[in-house]
Amino acid sequence: MNRSLCLSLLALLALAPTTRAADLLVNQVNGYTLDSRGRLQHFQAMLIAHGKVVAIGDSADLAKRAGDAKVIDGHGATLLPGLIDAHGHVLELGYARNQADLTGTKSLDEALAKLKAYAAAHPEAKWITGGGWNQEIWKLGRFPTAKELDAAVPDRPVWLSRVDGHASWANSAAIKLAGVSKATKDPSGGRIERDRHGNPAGVFVDGATVLIGSKVPAPTAQQKAAALDTALAEMASVGLTGVADAGIDLANYQLYRQYADANKLTARIYAMILGTGDDFDVISKDGPLIGYGNDFLTVRTVKLFADGALGSRGAAMLAPYSDDPHNHGLLFLKPDQLTSDIGKALGKGYQVAIHAIGDRANREVLDSYTAAYKTHPDGIALRNRVEHAQIISLEDIPRFVPLQLIASMQPTHATSDMNMAEHRIGARRIKGAYAWQRLLKQGTVVAGGSDFPVESPNPFYGLYSAITREDHDGQPPGGWYPDQAMTPAEALRAFTLDAAYAEHAEKTLGTLEPGKWADFILIDHDIFKDPASKIWSTKVLQTWVGGKQVYSARN
Template sequence: MKKILSLLIIVFVFSCQKEKQQVDSIVINANIYTVNTNFDKAEAFAIKDGKFVQVGTNESIQSAFEADTIIDAKGQTIVPGFIDAHCHFLGLGFNQQAVDLVGTKSFDEVVNRVIDFQNENNLDYIVGRGWDQNDWEEKEFPDNVLLSKLFPDTPIALTRIDGHAILCNEAALKLGNVNASSKIDGGEVLINNGKPTGVLIDNAENLVMDHWPKSSRNDMVKALLAAQNICFDLGLTTVDDAGLGIEAIEVIDSLQQIGELNMRVYAMVSASSKNLDYFLNKGVTKTDKLNVRSFKYYADGALGSRGALLRAPYSDKPNHFGLLVTDLATFKDAAKRISNSKFQMNTHAIGDSANHVVLKTYKEVLQGKENRRWRVEHAQVISPEDFSLFNDIIPSVQPTHATSDMYWAEDRLGSERVKGAYAFKDLLNAYGKVALGTDFPVEQVSPFLTFYAAVARQDLEHYPAGGYQINNALTREETLKGMTIWAAYSNFEEHEKGSIEVGKFADFIILDKDIMTIEVKEIPNIKVEQTFVGGKAMR
């Protein structure tokens, strides 16, 4: 009788124990920054069907769940997958098929890289990207004399690092019949001694590139997959591509549908009347991996090529104000049409005049319309009185622009006007959030350089001492939010990604060091151990 009673007690005890839920995977023993509303820490989480089902302590997760895959993080740091709020994902991939001119210290080095590239590839047309005359001893724009002599029959187009100027040899200029009389709104053909130098600024690039052979679908597929590999290695799980056409978006969607492209893409549709008509008629496209709900417009050019539109002349080029890339009537008409849709408008604005025009136009067409989350991309130079206009407009900024441009920005802007440049903290205070990106391949892809530039405001040599305009640095918590949950918010995606919370996609990365406590100067050296999208390891 006693034996029977003991067995009954044992059966009763086990029957009262809660059965563990089967999930796909469990992560334990981690130093997790959830980036939830309270910025809570955690030790473990469970994943099922690509989403977080519970986040908590090791004990709470292991007592409630079981899985065939258990990842022991061994104390390593986990953060939400990084979101690059402004980049050129497809452009990065195409750059792998072009001459890499980043870091060249002279025009002679540019030419030598072109020669080496062509000797290896023997192409009918040559493209390259990455030169910056501000990094050379001779800081003036180059001309095409040497390239035309070396390559008389092969068209060459070498894009400046910011994408807002190209250098073409004579063979390339002939494609568009470019001469000293060539004109185009929103662009400039640089002339010297009555002849084109080969440098085409902003819209003038189209005089040649509209006649350039179009990339094939296979070229595009190869570029996208190459870019994905680079980005996954660095912990990016979502990219906001700032300017894609219809064909590119369709290729991205098709690759995602068949599982070849796992990168999540927030697509900004390149501004054109054709694209505007097409997507306003089609409506928003939203899948788990693709979100097409914004248009990318350009107000002006770049500061480095003096195309940014300023309210007063450039300090280093009197009587020059920069360029308005999109005429005001076209811009306002597009803004009105977009305001009457569910789409977002994201506008490139660098100079203080461009930012002023964009902000005023936004305010005018959005009257009475709430939660539209329209964005100003770069918001680089802001007049003091215009910061308040960001109260309901999202600033989308790129911290490494500050540390790249700081060597010459004051030359362009002067000592007073430069105080309103790269003012990330002031913009954060104005809106309450900032979306952070890189603008790669204008800058390097690494989000750790973004983080470092935002917090330290220094280059990799730790210059300048104390940080560049350090009053506009962000805290580590603000920076991590800007690269995750705030970036997700800027995409209308804060309920599905950007933090490690129940119900959200299990997009996360494991780091080899604690990004929130490591010595600041070591942040650029952090490595990604693993990148997960929807709970699946991508590397």
């Protein structure tokens, strides 16, 4: 054989496709995934090589192809693609668990007792921080006060975030230390709740939280790492293999880079830079970070805020609140500033995700995207997002289509808010609230999330709410505005394929198709065949990311 022919054959061999030997067979499972069109597929086994799916199919057939691959016997357990939360707050989840956690408290007295016990157990803490409180669940009919907080912790400043993260509660020591008084004016985009004499009453809403929050000592590097470790462990235990972290600063970015470099991330993080200020300028210096560390870290999105939250009446409404006729809520940015911020992000090639709860905020966001696309026409292809898209005027819902916007929504918000939402906004506006089917039927992608720690990070709570629109006691029977409920396949898609699409990752994540990362979970029952009432109580048995086990219920 002459040398030129030999070289030609070698070149052809180099171009020929190679078959990777499987290194893992997950066998005897009740497997479900979606295909690239979102259709539900069923299988019994999955072959994996180098962390990626080789094939799914019949147990006997794949066993023949497995060779000397390690075999995991699923013992008939249900297998699903790893679930992706399209909107959470990772370090905040860790802080919530490591600080005073009032999540789930049923009354003011219960919360104060829990807080008093926490303070007694942490005598070294100069500040008592935490959150998770919700005056609606406590049925107070008002915000709690500083004086009530003083009864539990009078000797140290206390600062506690409301469950939605859009209001915080301070005791008298914190207010005094921050120098806030009757003379202090409400900052732009914020409100100080006041007593009948005009003095700070204890709760600070949205932009006013900086008055106290700026005095709270920043977490140490050790506290940040501990929060990330705590959050990653909890995320793995509930079956989350990916999370879009909706708002990070430079320090969080650097921590994620460190964890990715050390192979310490156990979930894929899609991080959004908070705002277009100094931190964005530093992080974006070399452009978007895509697929860093074997696809464990991507930073290609900017998070902006248009308004506050419904529970604290900070959501910006076109008409006054039905239960507070002098209040329209709070817009955070003037329209020209919002448009400018969108344009800055798009100009550097970053996707934009904007928090919008109220119908006025959603309209401002739609208007600002429209204006920004005029100067950045290529930006429409970046799959820009509206985070929450919670209350939208019916006439504005169709505008999502020509703007090619993704609705990043949290199904548990509907079932958590149904006790007060219609009271807040009335029977007419509720038609455009939590309107999943109105968006889906017009072709808008709905990416599912939780907004944890506002809600539980457990994605099965989200799947349950999406499908039933009932609380965990089955109320109201048949669901709250059930015409907007998702089918089981639509709900799974929202937390898998469409959440991946919202991250520009549908070719590598979201389904268990050959060539995609082997991110999957084993659970204790069949969510497609068992009664929907069981979905929220689903237990995760194992969580795998990239073909490696990151959680076992036996651990």
